[in-house]
Amino acid sequence: MCADAHPVICMRAGLRLITGKWKAEIMWSLKDGKRRFGELMRAIPGITQHMLTAQLRDMENHGLVTRTVYAEVPPRVEYELTPVAHDLKPVFEELNRWAEQHAVTLRLGEVDDPEDDGGPRK
Amino acid sequence: MCADAHPVICMRAGLRLITGKWKAEIMWSLKDGKRRFGELMRAIPGITQHMLTAQLRDMENHGLVTRTVYAEVPPRVEYELTPVAHDLKPVFEELNRWAEQHAVTLRLGEVDDPEDDGGPRK
């Protein structure tokens, strides 16, 4: 279905699923269990409602998260990673290892957004 | 320098370095050794000169490939992965494993480009 082509084609398709400015952080925020929409907003500084909604929908369509709506007032919606998404853990672990190991060489500090709100880096 | 923030921030920065429609395929084409510009063009169907040049320059700036120009006529330029890029192998291996394992669930066949040139799928 995919492996009949070069493996790299399959891989590239997979890579696209976890690509996007916020997907990694969303998954990171969900790795320990369910989270509500508002919790995610607060857990991910800088993201807008629009983007959070969009990326969650995207991930939902690709089977990476489940969305559960509770018929209550006020409304409550919970998101949770699927087993498939949890299976990505080794990928992220390897990536993290690589990124930290070569952070200096890669000048990772300069790669990402200059969204420095003036506050200290923690 | 990067690990002082949440690990996910560092990882996201690293992820951006290998993100792009062609980077994975370029690295794949270079994994067994040096290649000339024209060889890469032929090895990566669909890529344009413009994009190949741009991505190679980008990767060069990030220390993922080296570019060697030979003063000959006709000109010859060879590209090669750096050790840092080779170190990405485990990441790609895990990603590939994940993608192939869940190809059906993720419907990876529908994710990527519909660049079906009319020929049969293999």
Added chain:
DNA sequence: CAGCATCCCAAAAGATACTG
């Protein structure tokens, strides 16, 4: 609370033509 709708901008990617 958890969104959707709308408009807008910037970055990524692609087409095409030209060159040392």
Added chain:
DNA sequence: CAGTATCTTTTGGGATGCTG
């Protein structure tokens, strides 16, 4: 051969306002 230079298109991302 291995690129540059332009231009156009596509995509991703963001700001703001409204709503069940």
